[in-house]
Amino acid sequence: MDTELERRTRLKKMLNKMKEQILQEAKEEMKKFQTGEKRQIAEAVMDDADLSAIDISEDISLKKLSTHRDILKKIEEALQKLEDNTYGICEMCGDEIPEERLKILPFAIYCRDCQEKIEMIEKFEGEES
Numbered sequence: 001m002d003t004e005l006e007r008r009t010r011l012k013k014m015l016n017k018m019k020e021q022i023l024q025e026a027k028e029e030m031k032k033f034q035t036g037e038k039r040q041i042a043e044a045v046m047d048d049a050d051l052s053a054i055d056i057s058e059d060i061s062l063k064k065l066s067t068h069r070d071i072l073k074k075i076e077e078a079l080q081k082l083e084d085n086t087y088g089i090c091e092m093c094g095d096e097i098p099e100e101r102l103k104i105l106p107f108a109i110y111c112r113d114c115q116e117k118i119e120m121i122e123k124f125e126g127e128e129s
C-alpha cells in the first residue's frame with residue numbers, strides 16, 4: 001500500500017506534465033501570430049480577456065488557443081485542489097477516485113459509480129422533458 005502522499009505526488013507530477021505540454025502547444029500556436037492585430041487577440045485569449053468581445057469562432061488557431069487556456073485553467077484548479085486535499089475525491093460520495101481513472105480523466109470530479117448514476121439521472125430527465 002502506498003501512502004496518500006505518494007499518490008498526491010504522482011498526481012501532481014501528472015498534472016504538471018500536462019501543464020507543460022499544453023503550454024508548449026500554446027506557444028507553438030502563438031508563433032503563428034508574430035505580429036499585428038491577430039497577435040494582440042491571441043495574447044488576449046491567453047490572458048483570459050473577455051472573449052465575448054472577440055469573435056474567435058472563425059479562426060481555428062485562436063479557437064485552439066482558447067481551448068488550451070481552458071485546459072490550463074482546469075489544470076490550475078486541479079493543482080489547487082491537490083493542495084487543498086480535495087483533488088481526486090468524488091464530490092458525490094467522497095470516495096477516492098482511482099488513479100487509473102484520473103490518468104484518463106484528470107478533471108473527473110466523480111468516481112465511476114457516481115458518474116454512471118448521474119448519467120442515468122440525466123438521461124432519465126432528458127427523456128422526461
Ligand SMILES: [Zn+2]
Nearest residue numbers: 090093111114
Ligand atoms: Zn462517488
